[in-house]
Amino acid sequence: MPVLYFVRHGETDFNVAQRLQGQYQTSLNARGRQQAAQCGELLGELFARDRLAAGDLAYVSSPLDRARETMEIVRGALGLDPTTYDTDDRLMEISYGAWEGLTLAEVQAHESGVLARRERDKWDFAPPGGESYRDVARRVADWYASVVRDTVVTSHGGVARVLMANFHIMPDEESTHAEVAQGIVYVFSAGTMTRYA
Numbered sequence: 001m002p003v004l005y006f007v008r009h010g011e012t013d014f015n016v017a018q019r020l021q022g023q024y025q026t027s028l029n030a031r032g033r034q035q036a037a038q039c040g041e042l043l044g045e046l047f048a049r050d051r052l053a054a055g056d057l058a059y060v061s062s063p064l065d066r067a068r069e070t071m072e073i074v075r076g077a078l079g080l081d082p083t084t085y086d087t088d089d090r091l092m093e094i095s096y097g098a099w100e101g102l103t104l105a106e107v108q109a110h111e112s113g114v115l116a117r118r119e120r121d122k123w124d125f126a127p128p129g130g131e132s133y134r135d136v137a138r139r140v141a142d143w144y145a146s147v148v149r150d151t152v153v154t155s156h157g158g159v160a161r162v163l164m165a166n167f168h169i170m171p172d173e174e175s176t177h178a179e180v181a182q183g184i185v186y187v188f189s190a191g192t193m194t195r196y197a
Contacts (some may be wrong), residue, residue, distance in 0.1 A: 001110065003150040004188040005043060005057070007074060007181050008157055009066040010035035017183075018103050021066075022096035028069050035183035036070040040077020042185045042196050043152065048077075054078040058151040059085035062092050062159070069128040071154040090143035094158035097130025133176050137162040160186060169193045 010032025014021045028036065047054050059080075061071040072082040107127075108115050118125040126132040140162045149157050155179040165175040168186055180186075185196040 003191055004144075004147075004163070004186075005046070005150070005152045006160055006186040007039045007043075007070060007152070007154045008160060008165065008182050008184070008186075009064075009070040009154060010039075010073075010151070011182050012066050014101075015191045018101050020096045020102055020104070020107075022093055023064065024100045025065050027065055030054060032066070032070070032150040032182065033073060036073035037077050039185055040074040043074065044078055044186070045106065046185065046196060052150075054080055058137045058147070058149050060091065060151055060180075061085055061087050061154040062156060063087040063089055064092055065154070067091070067156065071152075074152065074154065082151065088143055090139040090192060091155045091159055092161050094133065094136045095130040095154035096127050098128040099130065121173075123172045132173070133162055133165075135164055137172070141166050158197070163188055167191055167193065 010028045012026040012028045012032055013029050014024070015032075016029070038174065044054065046052075059071065059075060062066045068087065071085055074115075075085060076082045102110075104115060123133045126135065136158055140159055144166065146165075155188075161175045161178050162178040164170050164178055165172045168191055169175070170178065183197065187194045187196065
């Protein structure tokens with residue numbers, strides 16, 4: 001099984017405002033760029049420890065701007081050409097459909113009780129026009145089946161959560177509540193996940 005070095009994109013102003021980003025295009029803020037650089041340094045330390053050459057791994061990002069910007073900063077920190085990496089639509093964040101750009105309080109104000117329904121079955125709940133975690137898990141599993149070598153990934157919190165489920169690190173429903181922090185490298189290897197900060 002190829003090892004995944006997973007980096008959630010750095011902080012955005014939507015993160016600060018607690019707005020649902022989903023597949024909405026947002027850019028990193030100053031703190032997010034710092035977090036991305038920190039992840040590049042962490043990866044450099046991990047590769048040195050494990051005697052890996054940074055240029056020997058594959059690099060793939062979600063096509064969303066915040067993930068691509070994170071990847072370019074990470075690659076720069078590793079001394080690699082920032083622009084030479086792949087993107088894959090299957091690594092996009094979970095789509096929140098009509099909820100994108102809203103806070104949870106705004107969602108609740110529009111439709112009373114909807115968040116309680118979501119919490120009862122977060123794995124299979126899909127917002128209007130959006131995706132469920134089960135939907136995301138399928139497309140991420142399809143992507144991972146195509147991975148042939150150890151890979152650095154920049155993507156999103158929802159994608160990390162379904163990787164935790166797909167790798168059987170935690171049960172499906174439990175994974176939807178997992179915290180996925182920024183500025184941390186998550187290493188998925190042989191059914192385990194290790195965090196490096």
